[in-house]
Amino acid sequence: MAVIGIDAGASKTAGLLLEGESILERRRFPTDASSTAGxxxxxxxxCATLLEIASSKGLKVEAVGLGIAGFIDHARGVVIDAPNQPLRNYPVRDILEARFGLPVRVENDANAWALAEALLGAGKGLRFLVHLTLGTGIGGGVVLDGRVYRGALGTASEPGHMIIMENGPLCNCGARGCLEALVSGVAIHRRVQAAPGAAVAERAV
Structure with missing residues (x-):
C-alpha cells in the first residue's frame, strides 16, 4: 500500500512517498508562512507532486498523513493554533480530503515523529518513549504502550510553551518566558545575531 507523509513545519514542508516501510521518494519545499493561503x-x-510521482510508478496512494507543528484536534483534523504559522481553527483535513479525494490523518508533528520512532525506529520494542524536537519551535511527544499520550486537553507533551522565565522574551504564542522563546533554533539564532560582531546564518544554528 502506498501512502504520502507530509511534515509541515514553519520553515519547510517535507513530503515522502512510501510503500510499506520503504521510502520511494522525498520532496522538500520552503514553507510560505506569511499567510494561511501560502x-x-x-x-x-x-501532495500533488507526490501523487504524480506515484502515478508515474503505477502506484495507487491510499491515504495521506500530515504532521504539523501546533495544537491539533486530531479527531477532527483541525489545527487549533500553530504559534509559528498563520493557522487558527484551520480545518486542514477537510481541505485536503476535498482537494484530493483521499483519507487524511492529521497529527501534531512531534507526536507523529514519536510514534514513528516507537513503532519503526530507535524506540521499537520499548513500552515508553519520550521524543523532543528542536527547530523553529520546540515540540515533544510521549508514547505509552504503542499509543500517543495526549492528556486531558490533547497537549500533554508540548514543552515549548511552558513558562520557565517570568517576564522573559515574548513568544509567538503571545506569552512571555516560554521555553521556545528562549532555546528554540530561532531564539538561539536571535541571541547569536545580537552578539557583537556576529553574522551567522539561521540554518547554521
Missing part, C-alpha cells in the same frame, strides 16, 4: 499552497503542491 501554507495551504505548500501543502497542496507537496
Amino acid at each position: 501554507v495551504e499552497r505548500g501543502l497542496t503542491e507537496t
Whole structure:
C-alpha cells in the first residue's frame, strides 16, 4: 500500500512517498508562512507532486498523513493554533480530503515523529518513549504502550510553551518566558545575531 507523509513545519514542508516501510521518494519545499493561503499552497503542491510521482510508478496512494507543528484536534483534523504559522481553527483535513479525494490523518508533528520512532525506529520494542524536537519551535511527544499520550486537553507533551522565565522574551504564542522563546533554533539564532560582531546564518544554528 502506498501512502504520502507530509511534515509541515514553519520553515519547510517535507513530503515522502512510501510503500510499506520503504521510502520511494522525498520532496522538500520552503514553507510560505506569511499567510494561511501560502501554507495551504505548500501543502497542496507537496501532495500533488507526490501523487504524480506515484502515478508515474503505477502506484495507487491510499491515504495521506500530515504532521504539523501546533495544537491539533486530531479527531477532527483541525489545527487549533500553530504559534509559528498563520493557522487558527484551520480545518486542514477537510481541505485536503476535498482537494484530493483521499483519507487524511492529521497529527501534531512531534507526536507523529514519536510514534514513528516507537513503532519503526530507535524506540521499537520499548513500552515508553519520550521524543523532543528542536527547530523553529520546540515540540515533544510521549508514547505509552504503542499509543500517543495526549492528556486531558490533547497537549500533554508540548514543552515549548511552558513558562520557565517570568517576564522573559515574548513568544509567538503571545506569552512571555516560554521555553521556545528562549532555546528554540530561532531564539538561539536571535541571541547569536545580537552578539557583537556576529553574522551567522539561521540554518547554521
